[in-house]
Amino acid sequence: MSVLVVAEHHGGKWHKMSWDTLVAGQTVAALLKTELSALILGAQIEPLAAELATHRVDRVFVAEHELLSEYSSDGYTIAIQQVIGRVSPDLILFPHSYFVRDYGPKLAARLNRSFLNDVIDINVKENCIRFTRQLFQGKINADVTFSDDLPHFISIQSGAYRGDTLEPTGNFAPVEKIDVTIDPTDIRTRYGEWFRESKSKVDLSSAEIIVSVGRGIKDPKHIPIAKGLAEALGGELAASRPVCDNGWLPLERQVGSSGQTVSPKLYLAIGISGAIQHVVGMKGAEKIAAINQDAGAPIFEIADYGIIGDLFEVVPALTEAILAIKED
Amino acid sequence: MNIFVCLKQTPARDSVIRFADHGKRIDESGLTYELNEPDAFALEEGIRLKEENGGKVVVVSVGPERAIAVIREALAKGADRGILIENDESFQVDAFAIAKALAAVLSEESPDIVLTGLQADDLGFGQTGVILAELLNLPHASIVVKIVEISDGSIRVRKELESGWFQNIDMPLPALLTIQSGTNKPRYATLMGIKKAKTKPVEYYSIRDLGVEPLRSQTIENFYAPPKTKETQFFEGSSREAADKLAEKLKFEARIL
Numbered sequence: 001m002s003v004l005v006v007a008e009h010h011g012g013k014w015h016k017m018s019w020d021t022l023v024a025g026q027t028v029a030a031l032l033k034t035e036l037s038a039l040i041l042g043a044q045i046e047p048l049a050a051e052l053a054t055h056r057v058d059r060v061f062v063a064e065h066e067l068l069s070e071y072s073s074d075g076y077t078i079a080i081q082q083v084i085g086r087v088s089p090d091l092i093l094f095p096h097s098y099f100v101r102d103y104g105p106k107l108a109a110r111l112n113r114s115f116l117n118d119v120i121d122i123n124v125k126e127n128c129i130r131f132t133r134q135l136f137q138g139k140i141n142a143d144v145t146f147s148d149d150l151p152h153f154i155s156i157q158s159g160a161y162r163g164d165t166l167e168p169t170g171n172f173a174p175v176e177k178i179d180v181t182i183d184p185t186d187i188r189t190r191y192g193e194w195f196r197e198s199k200s201k202v203d204l205s206s207a208e209i210i211v212s213v214g215r216g217i218k219d220p221k222h223i224p225i226a227k228g229l230a231e232a233l234g235g236e237l238a239a240s241r242p243v244c245d246n247g248w249l250p251l252e253r254q255v256g257s258s259g260q261t262v263s264p265k266l267y268l269a270i271g272i273s274g275a276i277q278h279v280v281g282m283k284g285a286e287k288i289a290a291i292n293q294d295a296g297a298p299i300f301e302i303a304d305y306g307i308i309g310d311l312f313e314v315v316p317a318l319t320e321a322i323l324a325i326k327e328d
Numbered sequence: 329m330n331i332f333v334c335l336k337q338t339p340a341r342d343s344v345i346r347f348a349d350h351g352k353r354i355d356e357s358g359l360t361y362e363l364n365e366p367d368a369f370a371l372e373e374g375i376r377l378k379e380e381n382g383g384k385v386v387v388v389s390v391g392p393e394r395a396i397a398v399i400r401e402a403l404a405k406g407a408d409r410g411i412l413i414e415n416d417e418s419f420q421v422d423a424f425a426i427a428k429a430l431a432a433v434l435s436e437e438s439p440d441i442v443l444t445g446l447q448a449d450d451l452g453f454g455q456t457g458v459i460l461a462e463l464l465n466l467p468h469a470s471i472v473v474k475i476v477e478i479s480d481g482s483i484r485v486r487k488e489l490e491s492g493w494f495q496n497i498d499m500p501l502p503a504l505l506t507i508q509s510g511t512n513k514p515r516y517a518t519l520m521g522i523k524k525a526k527t528k529p530v531e532y533y534s535i536r537d538l539g540v541e542p543l544r545s546q547t548i549e550n551f552y553a554p555p556k557t558k559e560t561q562f563f564e565g566s567s568r569e570a571a572d573k574l575a576e577k578l579k580f581e582a583r584i585l
Contacts, residue, residue, distance in 0.1 A: 074467070101471070103458075134452070135419075135551070137449055142551050143550050144546050144547065146546055148545040148546075190499070195493070196494070197494060208584070251492065258491075258492070265582070298554065301554050301557060306562045307570045314567045321571050321575035325576075
């Protein structure tokens with residue numbers, strides 16, 4: 001068994017999920033008592049490759065090509081396919097990034113393999129590898145095994161392994177260049193510049209207290225209930241995706257994988273079920289309190305404090321209680 | 329335009345999921361089903377494309393017999409034809425097999441555009457569209473929030489990236505798009521639409537007759553409730569009592585007041 005981690009960067013800047021995935025790779029390579037390699041793709045990426053080589057890997061592969069200077073699903077698929085052909089890894093770990101969601105399953109299918117995404121844990125028992133992932137919006141866990149041939153393709157959920165504590169060592173792993181051949185006509189899509197719809201004026205990442213509303217708020221006319229609580233606490237108001245999609249709060253207040261990532265002292269989730277896409281944006285909070293009428297809501301898996309009840313009754317009561325304490 | 333929209337029937341969003349056979353499978357006895365929410369946005373996008381550009385909308389689903397309900401729903405909303413690829417397994421089929429079944433049928437058609445939702449809310453793979461594009465040899469864009477423009481056999485779409493970034497992508501048609509949720513307002517079926525739907529054609533295939541093998545590249549060994557990562561303190565009693573207890577904790581334990 002050999003393990004390969006595919007690291008991701010955007011224009012020379014690391015995607016932080018690369019480090020989470022690298023730690024996952026280190027963990028599984030240790031379990032399997034095998035070597036760990038890392039792959040980086042792009043153009044002019046020697047500095048990144050050198051940095052990668054100091055982070056507890058046995059080998060770094062570099063696939064450089066002008067046509068990899070920007071991401072394309074076709075370019076990445078072709079390049080990684082060629083790398084796999086050269087180095088024959090048995091287990092390939094990707095960060096569960098938007099790019100990987102865009103090319104990972106395509107790459108696996110091209111090699112007639114399935115792809116397992118959003119893995120949160122990997123276990124090895126009697127040479128059988130079990131991967132844990134979440135189903136039903138985080139309500140259920142499942143242990144999954146592959147029944148198709150090697151290599152296995154998996155992506156690691158953000159934060160499932162903690163890459164933020166990973167320190168460089170003094171050792172340099174060997175860096176090996178791999179030539180890849182890509183023809184300009186192979187790339188069928190043309191990608192424009194990145195842009196933001198509006199300059200975000202709200203920086204939730206520095207907020208100490210966040211009151212966040214989800215689907216459970218049901219109607220925009222109820223937003224003031226949450227706003228009242230946020231004001232009583234002296235915190236910022238935020239929301240999960242469906243609330244912003246409906247236009248009940250502006251996009252700049254959205255927390256989650258497509259919005260902001262926050263780590264306040266208190267995150268108070270109101271009527272938020274706790275789908276994976278939301279949780280990755282807020283699980284770094286010091287304390288999490290959740291108010292939800294569904295006792296099975298996954299938000300309670302990560303909550304320090306919970307109230308199972310009707311938010312339309314509980315939230316106004318909580319606002320009053322907090323104002324009373326503050327007056328004392 | 330030949331517009332194809334792939335739909336999945338999934339357990340209703342607020343379903344309580346129970347296990348059977350010691351977690352070997354999902355207990356389906358008490359479940360109700362609905363159109364996978366992200367697919368509703370893909371369907372709406374497909375119907376709008378037809379309204380603006382002319383053509384036909386064909387909806388395709390892989391699932392048990394009950395999945396005919398989502399095809400009927402789509403026909404009532406304005407789709408013209410339905411295809412159900414029957415498959416008895418609900419939760420033990422991976423995205424690869426589903427995409428292979430869809431590809432087997434779609435390769436006999438001539439789509440200009442294929443749409444899927446960004447993911448299914450039950451298994452949460454978010455892969456079917458991307459794999460289908462590969463199997464049909466189509467260019468694709470995933471997590472599309474807007475179809476910006478269609479002209480001269482090419483399409484420009486807006487794609488969502490991480491942390492609030494977006495990007496436009498151009499590609500030739502035919503192409504496949506996976507549609508982000510919340511990007512439009514799915515219409516309701518009208519009474520007239522429901523009536524008309526009954527006369528619209530639906531074809532049936534069986535996943536096995538399509539030669540999709542293996543049906544399972546991955547096996548779910550067991551389902552279970554996620555272990556709690558934190559010991560949650562629950563506050564009970566009336567809403568007021570619970571709120572008072574939480575406020576106390578926020579003051580004395582979390583020390584944020």
